[in-house]
């Protein structure tokens with residue numbers, strides 16, 4: 001137990017339409033597979049959120065929803081308290097999801113053919129957003145040196161010179177788990193200013209910062225940074241609300257905001273979801289204590305996994321994250337090509353990870369592990385992986 005919240009309790013999500021679990025059963029064809037892929041958590045939402053949604057659901061009319069001023073105020077207060085970021089109500093727009101918002105931003109701020117820089121390996125819907133909108137994808141590969149991922153600023157300068165209009169920042173970064181430091185972001189901001197780049201800053205993981213780190217909102221660095229930045233935030237990763245399709249956009253620059261608002265209208269995306277709006281407000285108002293307990297639990301889960309690999313499975317390197325609940329497994333020493341590696345974990349260990357190479361070629365031979373689950377489940381998954389690796393010597 002973490003205080004009053006029991007994150008150890010195994011929550012059976014089978015049969016609830018949970019994509020993370022249904023996929024193993026219905027698509028991969030084996031209900032015994034432990035899912036450690038898509039970024040949602042096997043934890044119940046904060047009690048305040050469950051209560052607010054249940055209360056609203058109990059009234060049986062689900063017509064168009066009015067978003068009250070208290071909704072906006074809850075977001076402003078949250079960002080001030082947790083991110084130390086002063087945001088004004090007028091700077092905020094709603095969006096069903098962060099990926100939706102990213103697509104709208106690209107349409108609003110760029111033309112077909114314009115260069116859009118992404119820092120790979122990265123959350124792969126970034127690639128689709130750029131390419132399906134017929135913009136030009138410019139990959140600024142992160143560097144992995146001394147067991148740590150960092151930005152390649154020289155390469156970024158070169159890419160910025162190639163008709164680039166926008167940088168899509170992922171902060172904290174999925175999947176490498178970096179919580180970018182202020183000095184790194186300042187150097188990035190200098191380059192964006194020098195090359196007149198707009199920044200779409202996906203900060204969906206901004207609350208999921210493990211002890212000892214601090215999330216610095218990119219737009220909070222300076223007036224100049226804020227003027228060229230649109231920040232995408234959401235309660236969905238933080239509080240496990242991804243199924244409620246709710247997120248927000250922060251833009252202090254009125255010109256950028258207007259262009260974005262027009263794009264929203266053009267796409268017909270103006271109406272809120274009752275449960276998303278209700279849950280967002282309840283989470284930001286009443287979820288702080290739960291989140292603190294969650295972060296402590298996630299950090300302990302990560303330590304548990306890191307120790308497990310170090311002591312029992314040194315063939316696989318577990319790369320600890322500073323933020324998010326996603327970590328990388330460097331399984332290159334097992335000697336498989338990517339497809340065989342995926343199959344090995346899936347069919348031999350019966351654990352389904354995210355294929356590292358989907359995030360970029362930098363992660364060939366890697367898998368991404370989601371450790372946001374009760375520790376007994378995490379332990380079972382790791383023991384299965386250990387058992388599978390032990391069979392390898394015998395087969396080869």
Ligand SMILES: Cc1ncc(COP(=O)(O)O)c(C=O)c1O
Pocket residue numbers: 039096097098099100123170174202204205234236242246247
């Ligand atoms: C960096 C990042 N952005 C966006 C999303 C998805 O956001 P949404 O479900 O709001 O579209 C995720 C989900 O894992 C993510 O990791």
